[in-house]
Amino acid sequence: MRLRLVPQNTKWDFFSRPLLWLGISTALMIAALVSFSLQGLNLGIDFTGGTTIRTESAQPVVVAEYREALTPLQLGDVSIVEVDDLSFTADQNVTIIKFQAQAGEEAVSADLIRQVQAQLQTVVPDISFVAVESVGPEVSGELITKAVLAVTLAIAAVLIYIWLRFEWQFALGAVAALVHDVVLTIGVFSELQIKFDLAIIAALLTIVGYSLNDTVVVFDRVRENLRKYKKMELKEVLNISINETLSRTVMTSVTTLLALISLYVLGGDVIRGFVFAMIWGVIVGTYSSVFIASAVLLKLGVKRDWSKPDNTSGNQFSNVDA
Template sequence: MRLKLVPQQTNWDFFSRSKWTLGLSVLLIVVGFASFMIQGLNYGIDFRGGTTIRTESAQPVDVAAYRAALEPAGLGDISITEVFDPTFAADQNVAMVRIEAQEGEESASVSVVQGVETALRTIDPDMKFPSVESVGPKVSGELIQTAAIAVILAIAAVLFYIWLRFEWQFALGAVAALVHDVVLTLGVFSELQIKFDLAIIAALLTIVGYSLNDTVVVFDRVRENLRKYNKKDLKDVLNLSINETLSRTVMTSVTTLLALISLYVLGGDVIRGFVFAMIWGVIVGTYSSVFVASAILLWLGVKRDWSKPDANAGNQFGNVDA
């Protein structure tokens, strides 16, 4: 018995309420932008600066016990991550403890580091601390700039790729959907004040790739149907294409969400922010592929006369492998 999340054949009009769907997107973007301007992002240690202490113990790493031992010190944002390496011995358990920069200091002072070491030795008196490293505000500022450039370059590369593979109207529709996804993700992180670190940048880049994949699948079917039904109205072609790829879109999104929700529930605090960004990104990425990218394409229009000698203008790279 096959599982079907949507009927085998659908004929839904995805543009009958386009004013409402686009209006919802605009509203969420405005709210997210306002939140970003008013309260900003809750930057993690990667972007605020701080100190990283490497621990080594014969006892298994218990993140909850480490956190409980350090909580009375009131050091603010603390990140504890167990390090896995196949070269480690059986009794070599390594963790990285990151402490945010304290008020008025570029890194944790000697007394703070000593206090952390003393607190952790209550768990294991023989615990060792092989290294202590600090990241100052200047380096953190450079990381923020580099992360922003990485996201912008990824979106620019997508614009160029879609322009070559399809036409410029398709490219603008795809990029509008990607910008929509990134802005909404930044907005929800600002609104909820969830810790924003380098792992979230990785999630943003993954969201860009996921959303692009969904959009390209829909646009590829649109291009096929434009040639197949060259007399049909563009709105009808878009509706037909979205309906034909809807089963694939929903199945891909649902199966991805099942894995992400499992990670969110069982994965622990270390990856929870990353997984939350991915869950939100899959939802808004699927939404934007159906309602935003296609609506922009419908608004811009696309050349329909494929019979003229220049019918491939702007689409000369359409058969290039992805």
């Protein structure tokens, strides 16, 4: 017997109150922007500047002991990660220690590095510092600019692709859904003050890809049904298309969430922020693919008779199947 998370041949009406879903999403986006304006983001070392130290020792790494040894130095935000590699020998235990830039200092001082090493030697006498790197304010500012540019270019590329693949109305619907997902993700990080670093930027780009994949599946079925039901109202065509793809959408989201939740629970602190962003992104991405992208398409309208040329809508790529 096949597992079904959604009943077969559903006929649910997703557009009985289209303005309600758009209104809820708009309110949440405004709340996210207000939180971002008032609180900002809890930026990690990647964006605020700081120091990274790579250590080696023969003694096994105990992160709690490392952290306890560094507490008296009051370094602020400290990240301690054990590095595991198949090329390492049994007595080669490597860690990456990161701490934020200290107040009033452009770069870490040699004296502070000696203090850090002395504190760690109280718990790991044979510890050695293999490499010490500092990220200054200028570099961290450049990373912020590149991160914003990366997300913006990704959304712009989606706009162009959907425009060529379908119609401009589909493109605006897809981009509205992506902007919705990105804004809400940034908003929840601002509201909860979860550390925001380069890993979260990677998560945002992954969310854009995931949400787009869901949206394209729905839009592709919409286009097929627009050809099939040429006299049917657009609202009904959208409802049929979403119902026909709903099982695939839900199954994909649930299986992805199962893997992500396992990583969140068992993966440790190192990837927890990234995984949290992905979990949230899958949820809002699935929601936006069904309710936001399609609702925008319903409001904008779309070309109905695909058998005739239309100089005011679409382009030469509209009928190309991927």
